[in-house]
Amino acid sequence: MKNPQDKLSKLLHQKLDNLDVNMNTNSTFDALQIKLSLQKFFYFHPRHFNIYYATVILTSLVVNVGLGIQYFKNQKAIEKEILAMNAKIDRQQLAYQQLLQNTNLSTNALNNRVEKVSRQKVKPSIISKNTQSNGVIKEKIKIEKELMAALQGADSSSTKIASTQERKAEETPTKTLYIVKQDTIIQYDSIPLIPRKARKK
Amino acid sequence: MLNEQLVIQGCRQLDSVAQKHLYHHFAPTMLRVCLRYASSHDDAQNIMQDGFVKVFLNFKRYEGKGSLEGWLKRIMINTAITHYKKNKNWNEQLRNNNEERDIDEIIRIENNEDDTWEKYLDIEPSILLETIHTLPSVFRMVFNMYFMENMKHKEIAEILQIDEVTSRTRLGRARKMIQQKIEELVANQ
Numbered sequence: 001m002k003n004p005q006d007k008l009s010k011l012l013h014q015k016l017d018n019l020d021v022n023m024n025t026n027s028t029f030d031a032l033q034i035k036l037s038l039q040k041f042f043y044f045h046p047r048h049f050n051i052y053y054a055t056v057i058l059t060s061l062v063v064n065v066g067l068g069i070q071y072f073k074n075q076k077a078i079e080k081e082i083l084a085m086n087a088k089i090d091r092q093q094l095a096y097q098q099l100l101q102n103t104n105l106s107t108n109a110l111n112n113r114v115e116k117v118s119r120q121k122v123k124p125s126i127i128s129k130n131t132q133s134n135g136v137i138k139e140k141i142k143i144e145k146e147l148m149a150a151l152q153g154a155d156s157s158s159t160k161i162a163s164t165q166e167r168k169a170e171e172t173p174t175k176t177l178y179i180v181k182q183d184t185i186i187q188y189d190s191i192p193l194i195p196r197k198a199r200k201k
Numbered sequence: 202m203l204n205e206q207l208v209i210q211g212c213r214q215l216d217s218v219a220q221k222h223l224y225h226h227f228a229p230t231m232l233r234v235c236l237r238y239a240s241s242h243d244d245a246q247n248i249m250q251d252g253f254v255k256v257f258l259n260f261k262r263y264e265g266k267g268s269l270e271g272w273l274k275r276i277m278i279n280t281a282i283t284h285y286k287k288n289k290n291w292n293e294q295l296r297n298n299n300e301e302r303d304i305d306e307i308i309r310i311e312n313n314e315d316d317t318w319e320k321y322l323d324i325e326p327s328i329l330l331e332t333i334h335t336l337p338s339v340f341r342m343v344f345n346m347y348f349m350e351n352m353k354h355k356e357i358a359e360i361l362q363i364d365e366v367t368s369r370t371r372l373g374r375a376r377k378m379i380q381q382k383i384e385e386l387v388a389n390q
Binding site for chain 1: 215221254324
């Protein structure tokens with residue numbers, strides 16, 4: 001007995017292999033060519049060792065690895081530089097803060113001293129209505145001298161005066177002149193201090 | 202074909218004239234093959250075009266040992282199977298998982314299979330093809346592979362990644378469906 005698979009298979013082949021198919025092979029071939037050209041562009045399946053492909057792949061691999069190494073090196077160098085700069089900035093900030101603190105301390109100390117002296121010496125009772133003007137001026141000059149001495153002492157601890165103008169000012173010390181009016185209004189101005197002997201002359 | 206060896210050589214060198222010649226000569230035959238596996242004429246043309254693209258790109262693999270037509274047919278069938286696997290829809294897959302495996306039914310169909318096949322002799326090839334097209338793709342594939350390519354259930358199961366019993370069940374169902382369709386057509390005539 002013949003295999004039923006073979007029997008039906010033969011029958012179906014007889015029927016379907018002689019089927020009429022209407023197709024325009026020219027137009028379908030044009031469509032196929034477009035598809036083929038696209039596929040060709042992306043097609044890469046080398047089955048045998050090809051020196052050309054091997055060279056291209058190896059070169060691109062070497063270039064990529066080289067670029068990668070270079071990139072990481074650059075990144076490390078940049079990181080190092082940034083760290084160094086940050087450390088420098090930190091040091092500078094610390095030094096600046098210390099300087100500022102020292103300056104504040106010396107300024108405060110000077111201010112305190114000036115305030116102390118002025119409180120001690122300039123008493124409202126001295127400049128009163130009933131006091132004689134000559135006596136007041138003498139007293140004022142005395143206070144002023146003490147004040148100047150205190151100020152000069154404070155100045156010596158601070159920065160030195162470099163300019164010639166300032167030196168001149170030091171050489172010719174000034175005194176504060178107090179003008180006393182009816183009430184206790186004090187107006188002062190700095191005038192050069194002249195020795196007593198020179199003034200008498 | 203004018204000179205098969207010249208055409209083969211031209212196709213190996215990706216010569217478009219040789220390719221055109223090969224296409225004109227084999228396209229109708231290959232379309233017939235694809236029509237059996239596809240669900241429509243357009244679908245068959247797509248499969249055939251994909252198949253010819255594969256043929257032209259891999260022509261170097263043809264060693265000239267077997268017939269060129271046989272090699273081309275093999276590529277077309279493989280392309281059709283790939284196409285089926287790619288486009289297998291989810292509903293069909295679900296149905297496959299819940300497929301009944303009535304062994305008794307299969308044995309009954311296989312034993313009485315040649316009682317109705319005589320009816321096919323009178324039918325028009327185009328109607329037969331239409332009947333095959335009406336089958337769900339899972340059944341059509343097994344039917345074609347079994348009857349048109351003379352494959353065994355074991356081979357079919359391996360290619361379609363199913364088990365042998367499923368392949369048998371599908372074939373039985375496909376035959377039953379075709380018989381019913383043909384009986385309907387005969388009754389209407």
